[in-house]
Amino acid sequence: MTSSAPLKINGTTEIAGVVGRPIAHSLSPRLHNAWIRALGLNAVYLPFSPTETGFQRLVQGFRGGVIRGLNVTLPFKAEALALADTADTAAQEAGAANLLLFLSDGAIEARNTDGLGLLYAFAQQAPTWRPDQGPITILGAGGAARGALATLKRAGARDIRILNRTRARAESLCRALGGTAFDLTEAGRALDGATTLINATSGQLQAEFADKDTLPLPAQAPPGAVAMDMVYAPLNTPFLQAAAAAGFATVDGLDMLIGQARPSFAALFGQPPPELDARSLCLAPEDGS
Ligand code: NAP
Numbered sequence: 186m187t188s189s190a191p192l193k194i195n196g197t198t199e200i201a202g203v204v205g206r207p208i209a210h211s212l213s214p215r216l217h218n219a220w221i222r223a224l225g226l227n228a229v230y231l232p233f234s235p236t237e238t239g240f241q242r243l244v245q246g247f248r249g250g251v252i253r254g255l256n257v258t259l260p261f262k263a264e265a266l267a268l269a270d271t272a273d274t275a276a277q278e279a280g281a282a283n284l285l286l287f288l289s290d291g292a293i294e295a296r297n298t299d300g301l302g303l304l305y306a307f308a309q310q311a312p313t314w315r316p317d318q319g320p321i322t323i324l325g326a327g328g329a330a331r332g333a334l335a336t337l338k339r340a341g342a343r344d345i346r347i348l349n350r351t352r353a354r355a356e357s358l359c360r361a362l363g364g365t366a367f368d369l370t371e372a373g374r375a376l377d378g379a380t381t382l383i384n385a386t387s388g389q390l391q392a393e394f395a396d397k398d399t400l401p402l403p404a405q406a407p408p409g410a411v412a413m414d415m416v417y418a419p420l421n422t423p424f425l426q427a428a429a430a431a432g433f434a435t436v437d438g439l440d441m442l443i444g445q446a447r448p449s450f451a452a453l454f455g456q457p458p459p460e461l462d463a464r465s466l467c468l469a470p471e472d473g474s
Contacts, residue, residue, distance in 0.1 A: 192218060193227045200251075201453045202231040204243065205258035209234075210418065212467045213256055216446050219466050220458040228253075228454060244268050247287050254286040254453045256446075262328050269295030278339075278362065279332035284449050296452065298445040299329065300336030303383075303413075305444025310436040311411045316340040318409060319380030323347050324401065326354040326366075329415055330385035334362050348375040348401065350386075372401035379403070382412040382433065384424045406432035414438055420468075439467060 203213040209232070217230035233255070235243045240261045245268075247255070257265040262281035266272055269285060272295040276282040282295035307314045316337050323330045326349035334345055345364040348371075349355035355366035367375035376382070382402070402424075406412075412428030417438030425435045443463045450458045 192222060192229055193225075194229060195227065197227055199226070199228040199253050199454070200231065201228065201253040201255065202233050203256040203258060204233040204235065204240065204261060206234050206237060206260060208232045208258070211258065212442060213258075213446060216443065216463060216466060217450055217453075219461060220450055221454070223459045223461055224454075224456065226454060230453075240264055241268060244285065244293065248293065249291045250287065250289045252287050254284060254449075256449055257283050257285060266295050269293045271295070273297065275300050275332070275335070278335035279328065281328040281332065283445060284452060286452060296449075297332060298448045298452075299332045299441070300339075301448050302441040302443070302445030303333055303336055303415075304340060305447070306413065306436050306438070306440035307411070309440045309444075311413075311434050313409070314381070314411050314434075314436075316342040316381075319407070320344040320346060320378055321381040321383065322375050322379040323364075323383045323385055325349055325385035325387075326351070326358045327385065327387065330383075331358055331362065333383055333385055333415075334358065334364055338363060346375045346379065348372060369401060376401060376403050378407060380407050380410045382410070382428065384412075384414040384416065384422070402427050402431055404431060410434070411436060413441075415441055417442055439464060443467070 203211055211232055214230050214232050221228045262283055265282040265285055266276050270292040276295045276297035279297045282297055283299050284296040286294040321337055321342050323333055326347050337345060346367055347355040347358055347364050348367045350369055352368035359366045410433050412433035413436035414422045414424045415438045416422050420437050420439060429435050447458055
């Protein structure tokens with residue numbers, strides 16, 4: 186069966202999905218349903234977008250074998266962890282879950298596969314990069330930065346700097362997980378000698394990054410330096426454009442999305458996804474199927 190074959194829907198169809206607000210932009214249904222079709226599974230992967238206060242009711246309503254599981258995206262990742270009965274180390278360290286598994290006894294297990302996605306993105310687009318190759322500067326101190334810090338420390342990174350608009354948030358993150366906190370007035374020190382830059386700030390910042398004067402980037406990349414942006418819409422963000430101009434190799438956020446989806450699919454459906462060209466699937470124009 187191919188990724189364009191129709192989904193089977195009948196009385197024994199297994200259900201999984203993704204929950205977020207907004208959700209219409211999410212590429213997860215496209216990706217997971219293509220994998221489902223290619224494997225010929227009797228399953229479907231749906232988008233859910235409850236009101237801001239409706240997430241808890243949605244999750245509690247799915248307890249007891251109604252649904253296999255849910256990927257979770259903004260703004261519900263921390264709440265997802267809080268609602269779960271058990272959590273893996275990655276979710277505990279990140280303080281957030283991007284995957285909830287609904288077990289047949291009614292329990293909910295939280296996992297976080299975003300860190301695996303981050304490492305997958307580097308492996309795909311910068312295969313010679315190593316977490317311990319030099320200082321790492323993460324821009325941002327929200328949930329994604331927290332997960333990245335935990336993942337990179339576990340992968341062997343030794344010098345991680347958190348550069349954030351709000352210093353208190355960077356300090357709180359570094360107190361909890363290690364690393365050195367900086368605010369934007371200290372960007373020069375935070376970036377000095379960094380051979381890995383990761384933009385983990387949210388989308389609004391992209392417009393500000395288009396102004397090269399306020400962009401916190403070194404003028405010249407050290408040898409072997411790599412810049413990664415977690416944002417994938419647009420794919421070639423102003424941050425990545427400026428980093429490339431300064432001589433950084435670049436890694437975009439789309440492979441992080443694919444790299445978190447792969448272990449999510451395996452956990453939801455009990456088998457790894459098929460080897461389709463996931464990037465092309467995500468980048469293809471919407472065909473309404
Ligand atoms: P979050 O918890 O809301 O954190 C947002 C961060 O961005 C904070 O550090 C915030 O600084 C900073 N920020 C926002 N606007 C800013 C501005 N105008 N100037 C300076 N700093 C600003 O969000 P998150 O969950 O960590 O997600 C961060 C990004 O990663 C999002 O764009 C998300 O879509 C992306 N992401 C991508 C993937 C993927 O698979 N590719 C996975 C996870 C997340 P303050 O602390 O000062 O407010």
